[in-house]
Amino acid sequence: MSKLDDVGFLGFDVFGTVVDWRSGVARAAESFLRRHQIDIDPLEFADQWRSLYQPSMDRVRSGQRPFVTLDVLNKENLETVLLKHSVDYGRIAEAELAQLNKAWEQLDPWPDSVAGLGRLKRKYSIGPLSNGHIAGMLNLSKFAQLPWDVIVGAEVAQSYKPQPQTYLKSAQTVGLPPERVGMVAAHNSDLAAARVSGLKTIFVRRPTEHGPDQASDLTAEQDWDVVAESMTEAADALGC
């Protein structure tokens, strides 16, 4: 008997853990950047856009602004990045900006994600426990063929990870105590917060999420309940 045998629900970090946001956002941005003559490598544009992700959520976490969903933050951050490149985004059609913002809903899964999730789904209920919003997670699941049973996370909890209520309210929403929920993530900080709230922890290493020079999350920084190199290896470890 593993200490994970009593788990009923696996909640997944999605951006970076299940899907490759960097190459997907770069792909979506490429023609946009060319069309507007913005001279930047699309991958670097993706990195710059993403770099505003945590600071923008921090303003919600700290109570400086009420909870808004991630698509709202992503859109604001897009405008900030464009301004940084001296682009007057007000002159770009709103529909075009909205379309680019949808890049976050059209990301490829890592090669092992769909197979791994399919196996995990047979034993556990599975769903995003992500900072993404419900509609975005839904659209992404259709694009990337992610077989979720339910979508919880930031919008359900009206708070952003790593705030404890994001984990605790998600567990409550699926009807389980925290210790019967497993958090699956490629980020040590996410797992550390999940563990403090009583969840089980499954680390899936994604050493190229941030590109070939990634410096963070290359190793498990605590003795997580499971440490795996892929979603299929996590399925092996969990007996699926």
Next chain:
Amino acid sequence: MSKLDDVGFLGFDVFGTVVDWRSGVARAAESFLRRHQIDIDPLEFADQWRSLYQPSMDRVRSGQRPFVTLDVLNKENLETVLLKHSVDYGRIAEAELAQLNKAWEQLDPWPDSVAGLGRLKRKYSIGPLSNGHIAGMLNLSKFAQLPWDVIVGAEVAQSYKPQPQTYLKSAQTVGLPPERVGMVAAHNSDLAAARVSGLKTIFVRRPTEHGPDQASDLTAEQDWDVVAESMTEAADALGC
């Protein structure tokens, strides 16, 4: 082009439309009734329990009490039914009552439901737009193999159908305007309310939901966008 081609999400009534609550609740109640020597046909017990469903939600709809999830109402209604049969439910182990209350999460789909949903899921995002709570809908989906993409409805909206906000907040949560959401239900009143809120309407006739003597919802009472005899017939009509 059908006027449903622009629909992106189908929201389903579940109890009665997708699953057969009456036989499932009766099955779960049978041994309980025998064990406690409660002399009533299990199907009639299911009917009596269910008869308290709408009145209990009415107290939430009217604002007499704050929103509570359906499992809470079902549990209170179970105690009410037991009292009616002069059973002192306080003398029954809490775990046993909780187990019986779980009957609502262990119901068989109608024979055409799983096949129909599987076909509809290829063209649309699908999910419960039910008065059930998220954990209950999740557990039921695992029991009955219902391939939902997402779960919306009462808990997401913190209100019970047919209140407009249940439909409107569910549409908003999946990121679509009401006219791009289709409501699938076996109940004319549900569809009437959905239509008032701007949703498209798909009637699936379930003439034995309430048993062989059912008197309600035997026919479509308005010109719903689709009228079908089964979920697979609905899939046919929607070009899936």
